Each structure stands twice: as C-alpha cells, then as structure tokens.
Amino acid sequence: SSPVHPFELFGIGGLLSGEELEIQRTVRTMGERELRPHVADWFEEGAIPARELAKRLGEIGVLGMHLEGYGCAGTNAVSYGLACLELEAVDSGLRSLVSVQGSLAMYAIWKYGSEEQKRQWLPGMAAGDTIGCFGLTEPDAGSDPGSMRTTAKRQGTDWVLNGTKMWITNGSVADVAVVWARTDKGVRGFLVPTGTPGFSAPDIKKKLSLRASVTSELVLDAVRLPADAMLPEARGLSGPLGCLNEARFGIIFGAIGAARDCLETALSYAAEREVFARSLSSYQLTQQKLADMTLELGKGMLLALHLGRLKDSGELSPERVSLGKLNNVREALDIARQCRTILGANGITLEYPVLRHANNLESVLTYEGTSEVHTLVIGRTLTGEAAFR
Numbered sequence: 001s002s003p004v005h006p007f008e009l010f011g012i013g014g015l016l017s018g019e020e021l022e023i024q025r026t027v028r029t030m031g032e033r034e035l036r037p038h039v040a041d042w043f044e045e046g047a048i049p050a051r052e053l054a055k056r057l058g059e060i061g062v063l064g065m066h067l068e069g070y071g072c073a074g075t076n077a078v079s080y081g082l083a084c085l086e087l088e089a090v091d092s093g094l095r096s097l098v099s100v101q102g103s104l105a106m107y108a109i110w111k112y113g114s115e116e117q118k119r120q121w122l123p124g125m126a127a128g129d130t131i132g133c134f135g136l137t138e139p140d141a142g143s144d145p146g147s148m149r150t151t152a153k154r155q156g157t158d159w160v161l162n163g164t165k166m167w168i169t170n171g172s173v174a175d176v177a178v179v180w181a182r183t184d185k186g187v188r189g190f191l192v193p194t195g196t197p198g199f200s201a202p203d204i205k206k207k208l209s210l211r212a213s214v215t216s217e218l219v220l221d222a223v224r225l226p227a228d229a230m231l232p233e234a235r236g237l238s239g240p241l242g243c244l245n246e247a248r249f250g251i252i253f254g255a256i257g258a259a260r261d262c263l264e265t266a267l268s269y270a271a272e273r274e275v276f277a278r279s280l281s282s283y284q285l286t287q288q289k290l291a292d293m294t295l296e297l298g299k300g301m302l303l304a305l306h307l308g309r310l311k312d313s314g315e316l317s318p319e320r321v322s323l324g325k326l327n328n329v330r331e332a333l334d335i336a337r338q339c340r341t342i343l344g345a346n347g348i349t350l351e352y353p354v355l356r357h358a359n360n361l362e363s364v365l366t367y368e369g370t371s372e373v374h375t376l377v378i379g380r381t382l383t384g385e386a387a388f389r
C-alpha cells in the first residue's frame, strides 16, 4: 500500500481552518523555493543575508504577524505558530530571525511602548525594513535574568546605559535594540537605535549550532538616550518575561517543523536505501524507529495546536507555555538524532538536513528558557514550591 504522511495519520489537517492552511501553504512554498536551496550554504558559511531575508519575510507578512495594527497582519496565534513551523522546517535560524523580530522586539514595543514609539518603529519592522533585537541575557546572567548587571542611570532627563548583553540574535544587523537594564526603580526596557555612540555589537563566531543566524554581543559603553527611549509600560522582570511567552509559543510549533523535516527525510531515505538486499524501511527495527518518532511528532503537534487554541481564547498561561516548550523541543531533538541514525554516514553531512536540525535544536533547547528552567516552572506549578534558588 502507498505510504501515509505522519500528520495525515493523525488527521492534523482537519483541525486547521481554511485560512490557517492557506497561511501555512504560503510560508511553506516560500521556504521551499527561496530558503531551502541556500540554507545549507548559509549554515556552512555561518552567514545569512539578513537584510534581504527580513525584507522578504516582511513581504509575506510574517513579521509581528499575530499583532494588531501598525502594519502588522493581526492573524490568530495558530497561524503564527504554523508560520514558525514552516520556517523552522527549513532551519531554526530562520524561525529565530522571525521570533526575535516579531515576538521579542516588536512585541515589547507593541505591548509596553508609547503611542509615539509604536508609530515610529512598528510599521518599518513589520515590513522588514527595520530589524530589531532583544537584549536580556548577559555573560553572567542567563537563566537568572534578575541578576543582570547592565544599568540605566538618570543624567538630567537623559538615560545613560552601561553593560554587556550576550548571545543576542540579530544583534549586529539590528537597527534598534530592546535593552533591559537595571534602574533605581527596578528593571526597565529601553529602545536603543544601534547607531547611538557607545553602542557596538561584535558577532559571536565559531558556533556549531544556529549557524544560519546572527548571534552577537551588545556592548553599551555610556550610551546616552533621551527620556522617551524608555518603554513606559514595562515595570520589573515581568516586562521581558512577558515577551518571552510570545517567542516560546512560536518555538512550540517551530520545533515540530524541524522534527517533521527530519522524519520526512528519514522516511524517504529509508524507502530508497537498500541494505542486505532490501529497502531499509522494510526492517522491523527501522519501522519501530519510524513509528515511535511519528507518535512523538503527532503528539507534539496536537499539543502545539491545543496551546494555540488556548492562546486564541486567552487561556494560555506561562506554565502552559513551559509544558509545550519543554516537550516539543526535547522530542524534536530526539527525533533529529534518531533520524540521523537512519541516514547512516549520509546523515552527518549538509547534503541532508537532519544533523543541521539536531545541532540547531541544541540551541533551541537552551534559549528561551533552558529545559531545566521549564522543568522547574512545571515543578513549581505542581508543588507550589519554587526550586530555582
């Protein structure tokens, strides 16, 4: 009998509306035609044409697509998730570009910015003409952003920022950095045009993961900003953490995209590859791997959709986001590694996407809250006891 796709086996398509399917198709088509042919080279070279990519992603409407107004598409959350899924099916680095632009930098302005800040920045960012980055992590403050050292101090009506941010996606290509800093009234967010004197963003080199993505340090050396550079509505750590919920949501779907791409690759490879005079897919050991991976992929997709529907009905708590991020990234990474075994030696090259996805997913497991942090969030929810410190 003819093979059935894992998502078809689970009946996933029937759970999506016509509009959601259409958005998914548009992003998939663009990704397959315009991104996939180049992505292995970008990964190998450790360089992407970020500006052109941002412009093209803006044209298809995926930058800040789940936000309302200011040039954003205003789609539902599930559609945004599906766009992330299709981009990450090509490469986690491309989904990262979109996550950071839309869910972190744009969302921070959209949620916490003044009307003037929204009008100044959001339309250009939605179009991909202006690139944003989001600086929370520091060399000595990752999982515990509350221990950040970057400061913003008043000098007259101005603010002066000093400190270093680390591991910042889109950092050196950004036009505007959303920087979180400690003030005498707690953590606040600042919009830093990257041409401001004292700001620099050296790239982080020699990455073995997320190579098709720009990752930089942000150095703030007495960066002087006017009073209106502060995001007026963000107070305390709940400001940046509120943005992370948005980006983590996209990752819940995105990780499924990477895993789907691996499984599709392994299914077709196993069907073609002959070992001991029979197709690799005809062996029970292979079928067990394929069946187990299909179960995890399908369950992860159902979880993503469930959380997406909860987000659309306003019932997605941060703890629920932790369930999805922890499960789907962990399972996607397992699937990518298992698929690599099916491809044998061919699996270690960039001719196939599986080890590229696996390497990328190592970063995805760590950023936006490590798997340990999300485990502890779930543990705190279940027991009422915080075990972070």
Ligand code: TGC
Binding pocket: 095, 096, 097, 099, 100, 134, 136, 137, 142, 143, 144, 145, 146, 169, 236, 237, 238, 239, 241, 242, 244, 245, 247, 318, 367, 368, 369, 370, 373, 377, 388
């Ligand atoms: P805690 O005392 O729990 O909370 C401090 C304040 O924040 C509030 N809060 C949240 N608000 C919104 N959403 C959430 N998810 C929130 N979690 C906590 C909380 O209610 C409280 O508010 P208030 O008003 O009472 O002050 O904070 P804690 O210091 O104990 O830390 C908790 C912990 C460890 C869970 C948190 O700090 C955490 O999530 N750490 C992980 C840090 C992280 O995820 N960093 C990501 C950086 S950005 C990134 O990685 C981008 S990669 C993107 C890409 O390339 O795709």
Ligand code: FAD
Binding pocket: 100, 134, 135, 136, 137, 139, 140, 141, 142, 143, 144, 166, 167, 168, 169, 170, 209, 210, 215, 363, 366, 367, 368, 369, 370, 371, 372, 373, 387, 388, 389
């Ligand atoms: P640490 O916090 O030092 O953690 C090290 C280990 O200790 C981890 O396994 C962790 O889970 C564990 N650990 C920590 N606390 C506990 C605990 N209480 N109990 C048990 N174990 C614990 N950040 C941004 O702000 N903006 C970005 O755009 C951005 N992009 C990124 C892109 C890439 C490619 C990468 C790799 C990272 C990016 N990050 C970004 C940073 C990312 O969010 C941090 O790496 C992450 O939050 C973890 O921080 P850390 O690396 O300092 O690890």
